[in-house]
Amino acid sequence: MSTRRVVITGVGVLAPGGIGVKNFWSLLSEGRTATRRVSFFDPTPFRSQVAAEIDFDPELFGLSPQEIRRMDRSAQLAVVATAEAVADSGLDIQTLDPYRVGVALGSAVGATMGLDQEYRVVSDGGRQDLVDHQYAVPHLYNYLVPSSSAAEVAWKVGAQGPTTVVSTGCTSGIDAVGYAVEVIREGSAQVMITGATDAPISPITLACFDAIKATTPRNDDPEHASRPFDGTRNGFVLGEGSAIFVLEELDSARRRGAHIYAEIAGYTSRCNAFHMTGLRPDGLEMAEAISVALDQARINATDIDYINAHGSGTKQNDRHETAAFKLSLGEHARHVPVSSIKSMVGHSLGAIGSIEIAASVLAMAENVVPPTANLHTPDPECDLDYVPLTARDWPTDTVLTVGSGFGGFQSAMVLTRPERRPL
Amino acid sequence: MSATTVVTGLGVVSPNGLGAAPYWDATRAGKSGIGRVTRFDPSQYPARLAGEVQGFVAEDHLTGRMIVQTDHMTRMALVAADWALADAAIEPRGLDGYDMGVVTASSAGGFEFGQGELRKLWSRGSQHVSAYQSFAWFYAVNSGQISIRHGMKGPSGVVVSDQAGGLDALAQARRQIRGGTRLMVSGAVDATICPWGWVAQLAAGRMSTSDQPARAYLPFDADARGHVPGEGGAILVLEEAGAAALRGARIYGEIAGYGATFDPRDTVGGTGLHKAIEIALADAGLRASQVDVVFADAAGIPELDRAEADAIGAVFGPRGVPVTAPKTMTGRLSCGAGALDTATALLAIRDSIIPPTVNIEPAADYDLDLVTGRGRPTPVRTALVLARGYGGFNSALVVRARNPHATGPQAGPDHTERTR
Amino acid sequence: MTARQFTLEDLKRILIECAGADEAVDLDGEILDEGFEAIGYESLAILETGGRIETEYEVCLDEAVLSVHATPRELIAAVNELLTVAA
The missing domain is CATH 3.40.47.10 (Thiolase/Chalcone synthase)
Incomplete structure (x- = not known):
């Protein structure tokens, strides 16, 4: 087996209420929420009218009018987050062999916003079944196949190595980074630009989550609508955003004196093979993913200092996840702080896994654990330490971050400081 | 030293043959499956030919419960996966779920299903959008549905890299075998032959506008003038070579x-x-x-x-x-x-x-x-x-x-x- | 004006449209007091069915009757109660 060790040396984030790593961390560490009534369109007809939106002007980030026109919002977010991550890494990609630099970008729903808008145009507001190609925008194919967003990222940085989108629903943001780790470990790339993006706040997405009552109907109090682990939780709040990382081998990162945020010491994905949207309450498969990720990292359960939970705020998820932590970590589950940043930035589907990895490495950098906002009412079935309301100063060397997604995907990743790992 | 990955089962759904054997007979004989689009009336569009899968009756293979919640391409993928497992003589329910994973490629997800729901949304209102839309369109649907159907709980995933994705999925499945998973179901089945998918494909400007099935798609010919899109694909069963040999599996070859x-x-x-x-x-x-x-x-x-x-x-x-x-x-x-x-x-x-x-x-x-x-x-x-x-x-x-x-x-x- | 009625036959029709007729489920059997899960319908099937009833009959159903543990009798009664109010 390969002994290549993979580390994160650059981070870029575009999250609701947190454009850029600095603002993102301020939001989290201050326990502020970025959820609000949907402003992108009139949400009145919808059951859930709340979302975590980014006030994002692509022009301010230097995207040209052409780029703005051809890219769906999800691709725009990724390209902007990429620029921050690459600058942060201090890596001059132009000096590398471009075939040794790849891209793995997570996304659950691709160019949904663009597709929704353009469908409305070519179908004349849904009136025509045989939609009219003469009204189609020239870049419609880029919306059809979301690998276009990975292409945009690769072009932006000059990557010519293995490039793809990883799309495993709401675990995409973990799985894309896990994919990138595997590509570096096997020697197929030296540097991977990875992370995830999604911009799903469109009528079709709201409607489909309305139909399965997965999103919260707490429309009268948008700022406090996302309530993971709280006894009054009644669904998640849709979000959007992107987090991008520069991944490279530990040895080369050390040689160039790079700042190392964390080593990705363990990653696993499992499937529950149970239901496309439902979760069994026992959390068995997520527990298995966590255990295997810990084995791979050669880290004991008791060494985990913080768990960044999936914590979507649905009844089912938070119970499922709590059970999984108990099953995989045993007694330690009761002693380790667990929190869900979805309470503040919402659930950006495929992107959130990467945004949560970003939160995890920032927690390590600051030795501060972000809180779970809006957690006031205990739920007897969710009885761990969820760091309610306020961030906590906490020595954080090793973080477990997990995700759970439609299709049954369960993913776990262990992040640690390289010097903490006995090898 | 890495594990060797071998292919032990094939499931094929193709415009010129349903099932690996009919497909291979047709392909060896040079029999084409390209013709005028029948899934919708293509008259108004500049491109009117496609490779459509013929004779696929979902009800012959899948329950009504499955059919209501799936796009056409997912139904074909589920059947291709069934055929691949049968071809490999694998009974998944007899194996440890964590020893089996699923990695497929997607390009546009269940686009035809999505088209139907977008139409309901904009013509009738958001309350008319189906509960199944939340996953029937999305790119991960085939891996998820195959995993559930066969109890496969091992490392799984989905890659999207347009037409390159089918190979990228097989490579990712091989990574999982090398990582210690015994069996992977992998490959891709795709379909976007619906008006909305057609219009999106036309936008790329690469479709042939010929109406003659034998003159429309001519790669490496001086008369090359674009391609004809098709639907279908293949699902393969990949196994670690030692485990496949141990059970006496018939081996098609190695992903080398x-x-x-x-x-x-x-x-x-x-x-x-x-x-x-x-x-x-x-x-x-x-x-x-x-x-x-x-x-x-x-x-x-x-x-x-x-x-x-x-x-x-x-x-x-x-x-x-x-x-x-x-x-x-x-x-x-x-x-x-x-x-x-x-x-x-x-x-x-x-x-x-x-x-x-x-x-x-x-x-x-x-x-x-x-x-x-x-x-x-x-x-x-x-x-x-x-x-x-x-x-x-x-x-x-x-x-x-x-x-x-x-x-x-x-x-x-x-x-x-x-x-x- | 007399209230519209929602019958077992209506429910069966919508269940088949929305959830498919699974070979294993005998909708003509005595199903009125079986939980939906017991007669072969999981959560999505019930949500889809509930959504269809809501749009077709212009009612808004309580989440409690859209559970896999609810029975057809309970769902039918809930719809009819709302129809009476609406009328």
């Missing part, structure tokens, strides 16, 4: 090498594809001279055909290797193509025949040894499969015959050391 690159914006040169081929051959520990056939991506667009011919020529020399494009009989299946070509390559190895590229008159200046007209009987030990995705994705996959006596990892350079 893989390479992927990406092109800079607005370039159509063959440099990236050339590089991907070199990486795949090095990964397989093979010299170019050991490759018996190349399954081309075959874009059917002159500058893209030129780029591919240049890449093949740079590696193998002028007319240095037989090249074929059986997709001239099916149309381009988007991410289904790489998986179907891989299945075809394994059948070519089994039966020592290279299936033909139909309808084309090779343009002399490409300097390719194209297998045209009828299949070419010849021993095939090693095949190279190429796939390119819109935007610059290049993937290359090497499959080779498996020495029936070898059970463990094969001798050769350690995969992980090849690029050092």
